[in-house]
Amino acid sequence: MRLAVLLSFALLAAAPARAAALLGVPVTVKTVDGWTLKGVWQAARPGRPTVVLLHGTGQRKEDWVPMTYALRRKGDGYFALDLRGHGESRVTPSGETITWHKLQAHAKGPNDYEDMTRDVEAAVATMTAAGVPEESIGIMGAEVGGSIGVKYAAVHPKVPFVILLSPSLAWREVPIVNAVRAFKGRTTPILLVCAAADKLCSRETPLLYAFAKLAVGERNATVMTPAQERGTRMFLRDRGLAARVADWIDDPVAPEPPAVSTATAPGVAADTAAAAAPDGSNAPDPSAAPDSALPDASAPDPSAGPDGASSPDRSARPDAGGGSR
Numbered sequence: 001m002r003l004a005v006l007l008s009f010a011l012l013a014a015a016p017a018r019a020a021a022l023l024g025v026p027v028t029v030k031t032v033d034g035w036t037l038k039g040v041w042q043a044a045r046p047g048r049p050t051v052v053l054l055h056g057t058g059q060r061k062e063d064w065v066p067m068t069y070a071l072r073r074k075g076d077g078y079f080a081l082d083l084r085g086h087g088e089s090r091v092t093p094s095g096e097t098i099t100w101h102k103l104q105a106h107a108k109g110p111n112d113y114e115d116m117t118r119d120v121e122a123a124v125a126t127m128t129a130a131g132v133p134e135e136s137i138g139i140m141g142a143e144v145g146g147s148i149g150v151k152y153a154a155v156h157p158k159v160p161f162v163i164l165l166s167p168s169l170a171w172r173e174v175p176i177v178n179a180v181r182a183f184k185g186r187t188t189p190i191l192l193v194c195a196a197a198d199k200l201c202s203r204e205t206p207l208l209y210a211f212a213k214l215a216v217g218e219r220n221a222t223v224m225t226p227a228q229e230r231g232t233r234m235f236l237r238d239r240g241l242a243a244r245v246a247d248w249i250d251d252p253v254a255p256e257p258p259a260v261s262t263a264t265a266p267g268v269a270a271d272t273a274a275a276a277a278p279d280g281s282n283a284p285d286p287s288a289a290p291d292s293a294l295p296d297a298s299a300p301d302p303s304a305g306p307d308g309a310s311s312p313d314r315s316a317r318p319d320a321g322g323g324s325r
Contacts, residue, residue: 020065022080023072029122034093035084037119041127042068044077049136049160049249052123053080054116054145056231057172058100060087066235067140070242076249077132079123083116083145105172113144113172120152134158138249142231144171147179150190154182161252163191163245166201166230167208180208183215189252190221193245197228219254 024042031037040061044050051071053064061080071078082089085100092098103112120139128134138161141149146164151174153159169177183190190212194205205223212221224245226238235242 020062022062022065022068024068024078024080027079027126029081029119029126031084031118031122033115033118035089035119035122036091037082037084037122038088039079039081039123041079042072042077044132044136045075048075048077049138050077050079050127050132051138051140051163051249052120052149053078054083054120054139054141054149055081055086056141056143056145056166057113058086059142059232062087063142063232067232067242067245070246073243074246074250076246079127081119081123083119083148085112089119105174107170107173111173113148113174114151116148117152120148124156135160138162140165140245142166143168144174145231147171147174147176150176151179153188154179157186157188159188161189161191161249163193163248164208165193165232165234166198167192167194167205168200169204169207177208177211180211181215183212186216187220188216190216191224191245191248191252192222193224193226193234193241195226195228195230195234198230201230219256220252222248222252222254224248 022040022042024040027039027041029037029039038061053061053067055061055063061082064078064080068078068080085098085103090097090099104110105113124134124137127137134156135158137159139149139153139159140163141147142165146167147170150162150164150167153162167176169175180190192205192209192212194201196202209221209223215221224241226234226241228234229237
């Protein structure tokens with residue numbers, strides 16, 4: 001009897017954990033190149049945004065469950081999609097059932113991941129056909145899902161925001177620098193979420209952040225830095241991360257920096273400023289200041305990093321941990 005009980009516990013421990021179910025309506029969509037994809041759609045409350053959720057390589061829509069809880073609490077909608085070759089979307093247009101291992105990912109040649117922007121198009125088209133405004137549909141992607149999402153958003157200017165979890169310059173040979181640069185002139189908020197312990201992401205996110213600031217403006221580019229893990233697994237390690245991301249969706253633009261006051265300081269005579277001649281001839285000559293008042297050129301720059309380079313304001317990352325493309 002005791003042996004039977006121990007055996008039962010051993011079998012339960014060895015059994016794979018069942019993925020939590022996604023709340024929402026199961027939906028089937030068809031891409032322009034013939035793929036039939038499965039997803040789950042939770043409608044947003046009136047006036048709230050909807051987020052297309054794009055998983056990473058070898059993953060599936062159920063990996064977004066922790067994030068969907070945070071979105072539901074806000075009244076936000078979501079469309080979690082099994083990308084082609086993943087989850088329940090594994091039947092090719094020719095009728096063959098495959099897994100993601102058979103997908104091609106060549107830098108110079110066929111790349112099935114590049115084609116996944118069509119999967120996003122199919123999901124968005126399904127929602128807009130049902131009356132969801134396109135300008136209320138944002139994009140969130142994990143790893144290569146983020147690459148797919150930002151490439152889609154680069155050519156769809158109505159996308160209101162883009163979130164990339166664990167971004168890289170070229171997940172599965174899908175380069176995204178030019179896609180980020182294509183946002184130039186837009187004010188689309190972009191959020192990059194990179195764990196401090198993710199060595200690859202920590203190395204490449206600062207560059208993507210710099211391009212994002214140049215494209216959409218410094219106030220519209222943000223970086224979050226949880227401690228560990230990658231992609232949707234960051235939500236499991238940092239239980240508050242999903243709520244912080246959902247809060248960012250509500251308020252994605254950084255506040256204006258405080259204005260520098262030009263008012264006369266208290267105690268300074270009112271006629272001091274007026275004493276200068278209109279041509280500036282009475283203005284103090286900075287070259288005449290004593291040496292002690294001038295900055296010492298040999299002193300270290302407090303804004304510089306350990307290597308002497310100026311530290312970026314929001315993109316610095318510890319370079320620890322590991323990971324591969």
